[in-house]
Amino acid sequence: MSNQRICTIEQLADYLKGHVSERRYLHSMGVAQTTGKVLDHFGCTDYERTWNGFGAPEFCGLAHDIAREMTDAQLLEYCKENGVTLSEEDIKAPVLAHGTVSAEIAAGLVGDYPKSWYRALCDHTTGNSGMDSLALALFIADYIEPTRRFMTDQRRGFYLGSSSIQQCAYRVLCDMIDHWRSTGFHDASSGSLAMKEDLEKKWGCKY
Ligand SMILES: [Fe+2]
Ligand SMILES: [Fe+2]
Numbered sequence: 295m296s297n298q299r300i301c302t303i304e305q306l307a308d309y310l311k312g313h314v315s316e317r318r319y320l321h322s323m324g325v326a327q328t329t330g331k332v333l334d335h336f337g338c339t340d341y342e343r344t345w346n347g348f349g350a351p352e353f354c355g356l357a358h359d360i361a362r363e364m365t366d367a368q369l370l371e372y373c374k375e376n377g378v379t380l381s382e383e384d385i386k387a388p389v390l391a392h393g394t395v396s397a398e399i400a401a402g403l404v405g406d407y408p409k410s411w412y413r414a415l416c417d418h419t420t421g422n423s424g425m426d427s428l429a430l431a432l433f434i435a436d437y438i439e440p441t442r443r444f445m446t447d448q449r450r451g452f453y454l455g456s457s458s459i460q461q462c463a464y465r466v467l468c469d470m471i472d473h474w475r476s477t478g479f480h481d482a483s484s485g486s487l488a489m490k491e492d493l494e495k496k497w498g499c500k501y
Contacts, residue, residue: 300403303348306356309403314363317441324439326355329431336459338427342408353400354411354432358418361395369395383483390483393419421467421489430463437466464490464499 300306311319330351333341343350361369366388372395373380384391397415401407414429416422418436425433438450456462467489471482482490493499 301347303352303356306348306353306403310356310360313360318359318362320441321439322356322359324355324441325358325432325435326352328435328439329355329428332431332434332454332459332462333427335454336427336431336462338431338459341426341428342410345408345411346404348404348407350408350411350428351431353407354414354418354428355435357400358393358396358415358432358436360399361392364392364395372398381484387480390419390480393417417485417489420483420485421463422485423488423492425463425489425492427459430459434459434463434466437470458497460493460497461499464493464497465501467493468501 300309307323310322314322330349333339333351341350345353361372364372369388369391370380370385372378373391376398378391378394378398380388380391380394384394394416397412400415401412410426410428413422414426414432417425417429418432421433422429434453438445438453453462453465456465467486471486471490474480474482
């Protein structure tokens with residue numbers, strides 16, 4: 295997509311509002327705000343904070359689920375038309391590709407934004423190895439933001455009480471993997487397993 299037409303976070307919010315349900319819009323606003331809070335909470339400053347007037351947490355929060363309400367067929371069609379390569383797993387469960395498609399759509403809207411932000415959007419769905427603090431914060435925020443009905447304040451406190459952002463993301467990841475298994479939605483994907491192993495080996499994370 296080459297029609298760049300979005301220059302401010304307000305325009306991005308308006309675009310989102312016109313392309314997803316009210317519920318998804320509020321979720322994305324919650325993720326934007328919570329991503330910033332998580333980064334502040336763990337004192338993370340080692341990420342690209344601004345680009346072209348956009349702040350990383352707000353941009354990533356608003357953009358992460360732009361493609362979440364596309365059907366499987368629409369996601370596959372978008373990837374085909376735009377030359378986005380999908381893994382076997384993504385082809386079997388196209389919903390897993392919504393992070394990558396959201397990242398691509400965002401690039402079409404604003405131009406070539408930072409690679410680390412792009413990666414954070416791609417990896418928010420299942421996780422991956424080598425996630426930086428921005429990607430981890432987005433991943434955590436997606437799970438604990440205020441409109442998540444399954445989340446209690448006590449549980450949020452448990453996650454945020456972790457010793458580091460890596461440990462916090464590890465707790466969220468393990469609970470997500472359990473949740474996917476118990477609901478039969480899908481098994482842990484290769485991205486989730488790579489993230490888990492990375493956090494265990496590189497950061498010594500334990501549950
Ligand atoms: Fe998502
Ligand atoms: Fe989300």
